Amino acid sequence: MLKDAQEILKHYYGHEAFRDGQETIMQHLFSGASAIGIMPTGGGKSICYQIPSQLLNGVTLVISPLISLMKDQVDELKEAGIPATFLNSSLSQEEGAERFRAVRRGEYSLVYIAPERLESPSFMNMLRNLHVSLVAVDEAHCLSQWGHDFRPSYMRIPEFLAQIHPAPPVLALTATATPEVAADIRRLLDIPQERTVLTGFTRENLSFHVHKGIDRDKFIRDYVKENAKQSGIIYAATRKEVERLGAKLKKAGIAAGTYHGGMSSDERKEMQDAFVYDELTVMVATNAFGMGINKSNVRFVIHAQMPRNIESYYQEAGRAGRDGSPSECILLFHPQDTRIQQFLIDQSDLAEDRKKNEYDKLQDIVNFCHTEGCLERYILDYFGDPESDTCGKCSSCIDERSVVDITKEAQMVLSCIKRMDERFGKTIVAQVLVGSSNQKMKDFSFQRLSTYGLMKGAGQKEVMQLIDYLVASRYIALSGGQYPVLKLTEHALPVLKNEEKVMRKQTVQPKKITEDDPLFDMLRELRSQLADQNDVAPYMVFSDQTLREFCRFRPKTHTEFLKIKGVGETKLAAYGDSFISAIRTFTEQEKSSVQS
Structure with a gap:
């Protein structure tokens, strides 16, 4: 059947060859054997059951956790010419x-x-009259209570499978399974270890960046403006922060939407549709904006606050660049994020053993934010991926910013905290250092401190950012409680004794992800028009990667057009003439401009 599968791949999907792991998985399924596929987001997991569904004699059932994801996938399949539905x-x-x-x-x-x-x-009764040829369990990590997104509804799947006769092969798929979670999935679905297909967790087109001790609001605003033509997601940990960030971006003239669990289902659907159909450039969301994101042209994902664990981070960050084009994943770390996540774990109704597991996972991502090594390497090690090379493109690998000695300024801050008996928070400490004249300074006689006004040449916001940097660099710790106070760590004493210097790199400046391309912009506009005419999302017409291929090769005929990756027979018939005509017109105008 593999030869037939290859023909379907080319005819409907416009690809010449299978990606790593796809062929192996299908060989298992065609022989009637179950398998588990652990493949990165954008690695082509869905093809592993979509193509067999067209070749096996019967119905393929796909168990998927989110309604919105089902609709997107069915719409995309219909665009490619494959009949599918959802219930x-x-x-x-x-x-x-x-x-x-x-x-x-x-x-x-x-x-x-x-x-x-x-x-x-009624559904179970219907199954008795159907021949089920394959059951695919998408987001299979939801089966495991040790996974980051355990869902009790998934626990019925093994019982459900036992009721199907004859028993079909089962395909479990996930992008974020640690070795422990993968073993749990195999046990629950009765899949032998030798039928585990692990293609690795590397996403070659993604670059990971962690920035600490910076003005997050300013960075986000500047970054989004710098990449105004690109689609992106900004994640925050709480509904309140989502609303605050969304309001700031809208005020700055950015087409931003908000999405969180406190909104009605209709409001969430309206926001998601606007984002998928490119009516909104940016979505600011909690993790409620979850697995139902099939949009392929997301160019950046920014975590304005640290998520709870590496699995959540990698899955959310992985929503960038599903089409294979270069994309960025940025985490803006602040030590307060740790306290927020600790509070959310404390307030959860998890059993004590699972809470302990969540605390361990939280420490793993805190360590990720502080590592000076390759960020991608850290993630791969976490998932047990044997790859060993550094990525050469994350913020640790390519950081060429100059380093500034800020020992003197750091000593001022550390000394001030010490003289205030480590009893006050960031704002009060900063006010003392800049020499504020407010009433609280007088009430506590802070103006008598030797550190009062030591940094009066700086603004209060600038001093607070310096404190944030020193906290992120572990010279200062935040106490627990609703109003955290600043305390010196064991790393502060050598600095105060002039035994150690404090160095700080220049503030990172947002850059464009990709350079402007007039032809790409023209084709993207054409794609939006055709998508609107056909009532589908723009990325369902062609991905950004396919548009880039059009720009590179500039096909002039149907034969040349069909050779482009991502172009199948159905899409050639529907859109080929429009794109070929647009490319021809642009090329002629370009030649005319050069000659004149």
């Missing part, structure tokens, strides 16, 4: 019944369902 709570009773009948008639060989659907008696 979930977004459908009316009449719509659901009609789709049931269409599945029975054999109109669809690929059906997406939510895990909650397994509790429906």
Whole structure:
């Protein structure tokens, strides 16, 4: 069947060859054997069941956690010419019944369902009259209580599988499974270890960056403006922070939306649709804006606050660059983020052993934020990936910023905290250092301190950023409680004794992800027009990577157009003439401009 699978790959998806791991997985499935695929986001996991669904005799069921993701995938399959449908709570009773009948008639060989659907008696009755050829479990890490996104609804899957006769092969897919989680998935789905297909966690097109002790609001605003033509996601840990950041970006004239669990389902759907259809450039969201993101042209993901663990970070960051084009993943670290995540774990209703597991995972990502080694290497080590080389493109590997000696300024801050008996927070300490004349200074007689006004030449905000840097560099610690106070760590004493210097790199400046390309901009505009005419998301017409290929090769005929990666027969028929004509017009105008 692999030869037939190769033909489907070219005809519908426009690709000449399978990616790493895809062929191995399909060989298992075609022989009737179950398998687990651990592949990075954007690594082509969905093809591993979509192509077999067209070749196996029966219905392929895909258990997927989010309704929005199902709709996106079904719409994208229809654009490629593959019949697919979904069954979930977004459908009316009449719509659901009609789709049931269409599945029975054999109109669809690929059906997406939510895990909650397994509790429906009517659905289970329908299955008794169907031949299920394959069951795919997407986001399979949700099965494991040791995973970062355990979902109780997934626990019904093994029981559900036991009721299907004859037993179909099962394909478990995930992008974020540690060795422990992978073993849990295999045990629950009865998949032998030798049928684990691990392609590695490396995302060649992504670059990872961690920035500490900087003005986060300014960085985000400047970065988004610098990359105004690019689509991006900004994650924050709380609803309040999402609303605050969203309001600031809108005020700066940026087409930004907000998304969090406190919004109604209709509001969330409206925001997500606007983002997917490129009506919004940026989405500011909590992790509620989760696995249902199939948009391929997200060029950057910024974490304005540190997430709870490496798995969440890698999955959320991995929503950048699904089309394979260069993209950036940026984490803006502040020590206060750790306290926020600790509070969220404390307030959760997790069992004590799972809370301990979450605290351990939290420490892992704190260590990630402080490592001076390759960031990608740290992530790969965490997931047990045997790759050993440094990436050469993360903020640790390519940091060429000049270093400034700030020992004198650091001593001023550390000395001030000491003289204030380590009893006050960042704001008060900064006010003492700049020589504020507010009432609190008088109430506590702070103006009598030798450190009062030592940094009066600097602004209060600048001093607070310096304190943030010293906290992030572990010279200062934040105490617990609702109003954290600053305390010196064991690293502060050598600085105060002039035994050690404090060095600080220049503030990082936002840069463009990709250079401007007039032809790319023209084709992107054409893509938006065609998407609007066909009522689909722009990335479903062609990915950014395919548009870049058009710019590079400038196809003039259908034959040349079909050779471009990402162009299948269906899309050639639907969009080929429009793009070929646009490329021809641009090329002629370009020649005319050069001649004149």
